[in-house]
Amino acid sequence: MALLELDNVTIRFGGLTAVDGVSFTVQQGEILALIGPNGAGKSTLFNMVTGIYRPTSGQIRFRGMRLAGSAPHRAALCGIGRTFQNIRLFQSQSVLHNVLTGAHLRGRWGLTGALLPFLPAVQREEGRLLEHAVHCLGRVNLATKAYEAAGSLSYGEQRRLEIARALALSPALLLLDEPAAGMNPNEKQTLLEMVRAIRDSGITVLLVEHDMRFVMGISDRIVVLDHGVAIAEGVPDEVRTNPQVIAAYLGTGGDGHA
Amino acid sequence: MLIDPYIQQILVTIGIGIILAQGLNIITGLTGQLSLGHAAFMSIGAFSGALLTIKAGLPFPLVVLAGGMTAAVAAVLVGWPILRLTGDYLAICTLGFAEIVKVVFLNLDITNRAFGLTVPPPATSVPLPLTVLASALLVSLASQSIRCSRFGRALMAIRDDEIAAAAAGIDVARHKVRAFGVSAFMAGVGGCLYAHVLGYINPSDFGFLKSVDMLAMVVLGGLGSVPGAVLGAAFLGAAPELLRFMASYRMLVYGAMLVALMVFRPDGLLGGINLWDFALRRLGRTSQRTRGEN
Numbered sequence: 001m002a003l004l005e006l007d008n009v010t011i012r013f014g015g016l017t018a019v020d021g022v023s024f025t026v027q028q029g030e031i032l033a034l035i036g037p038n039g040a041g042k043s044t045l046f047n048m049v050t051g052i053y054r055p056t057s058g059q060i061r062f063r064g065m066r067l068a069g070s071a072p073h074r075a076a077l078c079g080i081g082r083t084f085q086n087i088r089l090f091q092s093q094s095v096l097h098n099v100l101t102g103a104h105l106r107g108r109w110g111l112t113g114a115l116l117p118f119l120p121a122v123q124r125e126e127g128r129l130l131e132h133a134v135h136c137l138g139r140v141n142l143a144t145k146a147y148e149a150a151g152s153l154s155y156g157e158q159r160r161l162e163i164a165r166a167l168a169l170s171p172a173l174l175l176l177d178e179p180a181a182g183m184n185p186n187e188k189q190t191l192l193e194m195v196r197a198i199r200d201s202g203i204t205v206l207l208v209e210h211d212m213r214f215v216m217g218i219s220d221r222i223v224v225l226d227h228g229v230a231i232a233e234g235v236p237d238e239v240r241t242n243p244q245v246i247a248a249y250l251g252t253g254g255d256g257h258a
Numbered sequence: 259m260l261i262d263p264y265i266q267q268i269l270v271t272i273g274i275g276i277i278l279a280q281g282l283n284i285i286t287g288l289t290g291q292l293s294l295g296h297a298a299f300m301s302i303g304a305f306s307g308a309l310l311t312i313k314a315g316l317p318f319p320l321v322v323l324a325g326g327m328t329a330a331v332a333a334v335l336v337g338w339p340i341l342r343l344t345g346d347y348l349a350i351c352t353l354g355f356a357e358i359v360k361v362v363f364l365n366l367d368i369t370n371r372a373f374g375l376t377v378p379p380p381a382t383s384v385p386l387p388l389t390v391l392a393s394a395l396l397v398s399l400a401s402q403s404i405r406c407s408r409f410g411r412a413l414m415a416i417r418d419d420e421i422a423a424a425a426a427g428i429d430v431a432r433h434k435v436r437a438f439g440v441s442a443f444m445a446g447v448g449g450c451l452y453a454h455v456l457g458y459i460n461p462s463d464f465g466f467l468k469s470v471d472m473l474a475m476v477v478l479g480g481l482g483s484v485p486g487a488v489l490g491a492a493f494l495g496a497a498p499e500l501l502r503f504m505a506s507y508r509m510l511v512y513g514a515m516l517v518a519l520m521v522f523r524p525d526g527l528l529g530g531i532n533l534w535d536f537a538l539r540r541l542g543r544t545s546q547r548t549r550g551e552n
Contacts, residue, residue, distance in 0.1 A: 050425060076427030084425075090418035101415045105427040107408045111436060114407035115400055122407075129408070169427055 001028045003173055003204050004049065009058035011048060018044045020228040021058070026173065031195065031205040033215045035239075036225035037248060042208040043085055045225070046175055049206075050075040050082050062173070076105060081171030083162035085178045085208070089150040095161055096146040099133040102168030106132060133168055140164045140194060156187040160194070167198070174198060176207040180214045192218050216240065224248065266387050268499050273390040274452050275491030279475040280401045280484065281444030286473070287482035288410060289437040290417030291341065292349040295356030296445050296472050299329040301464035302359065303446025304453035305369050308377040311454065318382035322393070322450050329446025330439040337438040341431065344420075356469060363461035374460030377453050390451050394488075397444050402484045404440070413437050414482070445472075478519060480526025489527050 004026040011019045019041040026032045034042050047053045049060055051072040060067045062078050075082075081102075090098050107129050113122040137143045140160040145153065150161060159179055166174055179195070180188045188211065195218055199205050209215045215222065215236070222239045224232040226248040232239055239245055261269070282296050307325030310316050316324070340351045363369045380386065404410045412433050415423035424430050453459045471494065479490025497515065501508045523529065 052421065052424075071429075072421065072424035073427050073429050076425060082425050084422065088419045088422040088425075090415050090422065092418055093414065097411065101411045101423075101428075102426045104408065104412055104415075109407070110409050111404075111440065114404040114409040117403045117407060126408070165422075165426065 002026070003028045003063065004206065005059075005061040005064075006045075006049075007059040007061065009045070009048060009055045009060060011044060011053055012056045018228050019048070019055075019225075022225065022228070022230045023058075024223050024230060024233060026204060026206050027221075028204055029199070029202070030220040031199050031207065031218055033219040033222045034206065034208045034225060035210070035212075035215055035222060039227075040225040041228040042225055043177060046082065046177055046208060049175065050080060076169055076171075079170075079172035080175065081166030081169050081173070082175035083159070083166055083177055083179060085181070087155075087158050087162060089158055089161060089165075091149075091151040093150055094146065095142060095148050095150055095153065096130075096133055096137065098150050098161060099136050099164050099168045100129055102136070102165035103129045103132050105169050136164045136168045139167060139198070141190070156183045156191075159183065160191070163194070163198075167203075171203060173204045173206060176205065176209075178208055178210060180209055180211045188214055261387075268496060270387050270390050270455055272492050272495035273387075273394040274448050274455065275475055275495045276394040276488050277390075277397045277444055277448035277451065278472045279479065279487035279491040280397045281441045281448060282472045283401065283441075283476050283479075283482065283484065283487045284404065284413075284444065285437050285441035287476055287480075287487070288405060288417060289413040289434060291434060291438070292345065293352040293438075293441070294349045294466070294469050294473070295352030295354070295359075296441070297464040297466070297468035298352075298356035298359040299333055299442035299445035300449035300452065300468065300472075301356075301363060301461065302332050302442075303329040303449030304459050304464070305363060305375065305449075305461075306446075307450030308375050308453045308459060309368065311378060311380055312375070315381055318380035318384075318389070318454075321380065321454075322389075322447055325450030325453075326443040326446040329449065330443040333442030334435055334439045337435040341434040341438060353466065353469075356464075356466065360461050360465060369461065372460070372462070374458060374463075375453075377457050377459060379457070380454045386451075386455055390455065393447060393451060397447065398484060398488055401444075401487070405482075405484055409433075409436075417482075474516065476526075478516070478526055480529030480531070483526065483528040483531070486526055486528035493527070 002025040007023050009019060009022045010017065022045065034045065036042055044053065048055050051070050051074055062080065067075065067078065090101060107125050109122050109125055116122060134143060134146065137146055140163050142157060142160055142164060153161060163179065180191055183191060192214060195205060219236055221234065222236055223230055224239060224245050231244045231248060232242045278300060282293065285291050285293050303325035306328040307321045310321045310324055336355055340348060343351055364372050369375060412423065412428045415426065415428055416430055416433060420430050475490035475494050476487055478493060479486030497512055498508065501511055504511055
């Protein structure tokens with residue numbers, strides 16, 4: 001079943017067409033990687049799926065419902081969690097607090113609950129959220145760092161914390177924007193197993209990544225973007241040997257850019 | 259009252275300062291939206307409360323709540339359009355709003371134009387200073403409670419990173435408006451108490467300087483810190499009195515103290531310090547040490 005469908009999605013910024021008529025689907029339960037050289041439009045595509053940008057034309061459907069153009073928090077409401085390429089943690093807060101905030105949608109009490117914290121229902125909810133947050137931290141092996149400041153974590157840990165925060169909203173689809181960036185080989189291996197475990201728990205994963213070993217090792221399917229156009233799609237072995245993909249990454253003799 | 263009236267007056271000033279500072283701290287400290295027009299909400303609370311006492315003679319607790327509610331409603335109405343802005347733009351907008359409120363009150367017959375209103379003593383048997391200090395305590399407790407709640411976490415997430423907050427499913431626009439409403443409610447309560455304590459209010463009392471005073475309390479105490487807002491209000495309320503012996507040098511020294519504080523503690527007196535965490539950590543360390551010895 002198609003969880004996420006992109007149908008002829010195009011976005012222009014002034015005269016620049018960043019994404020040009022891209023169509024592909026993400027199937028329920030798979031790990032799909034989006035790869036391509038710098039500036040290919042991968043992050044822009046992420047930002048359209050999560051509602052930060054509105055496509056100039058084309059449609060994005062999630063579980064068959066139109067998604068394109070709705071406010072950013074709507075994507076989360078629909079069950080789409082994401083991490084960011086340039087880490088966007090709540091730096092001033094503790095690790096646990098970051099994940100608790102990620103679990104926002106699992107709670108109901110708003111201002112009333114804030115002013116009446118002694119109500120048993122409010123306390124039960126807080127307890128439930130806390131338990132869930134600790135569970136999510138455990139999934140990325142950060143439970144022991146719960147009370148440290150988010151900003152004091154190492155780069156790799158901050159990336160994992162972003163994943164925990166996204167998991168906290170119990171998403172159906174998880175978007176990972178360059179999750180392995182800045183990690184050493186050991187950390188990458190751990191991350192690979194972590195992402196597999198996330199997929200095995202029933203969460204569909206769409207990821208953008210530059211590290212080819214990581215991508216080839218983890219993806220069920222790969223979509224290749226170049227200059228905003230989807231030039232190839234298939235299982236890792238097909239993509240690896242596709243002449244167009246090789247040309248996009250290495251450049252061809254007559255083509256000016258590499 | 260057993261307390262010396264002079265001390266009592268300082269305590270009341272501090273109490274009202276605490277309420278105003280907690281109010282501003284919600285929107286500027288917790289939510290990260292700079293408001294330079296909070297005197298407007300204080301003014302709305304002061305005039306609506308005063309009019310309710312004068313014209314309707316309502317019981318005082320109701321008057322105070324109504325003063326706060328009027329300010330909150332005004333904040334929600336004005337908040338929808340302007341809270342889309344951030345940073346300097348929002349600050350300028352709130353500044354403009356405060357000027358509009360001032361000019362409107364200066365020209366309305368019901369607020370007695372530039373003559374201002376004389377406010378009769380409130381219809382209550384509870385002494386006013388006690389009401390003020392109790393309100394300051396309540397407002398501070400509410401602030402602390404908000405800070406530790408799901409709602410407060412959403413506000414702080416917006417302060418730290420709006421895009422990440424939205425990705426977590428937080429409706430940023432809505433939470434900003436709510437925070438603005440709560441913040442204005444507290445400012446309105448403070449204004450209403452101020453009107454009844456002073457017995458006379460004039461629209462010109464609630465100008466830009468009043469807004470800056472509030473901001474100074476919050477920044478001095480540490481943006482986002484609830485005990486910080488108390489400390490900031492206490493410091494700014496007491497310092498001019500404590501420095502009175504310096505006669506004409508008083509405000510000079512006061513200004514110099516502010517500059518020195520901001521240089522040496524740019525995050526405010528309690529900025530970056532979580533008293534609760536601090537206490538817990540101290541306890542944790544002690545228990546660890548005892549365990550180590552065993």
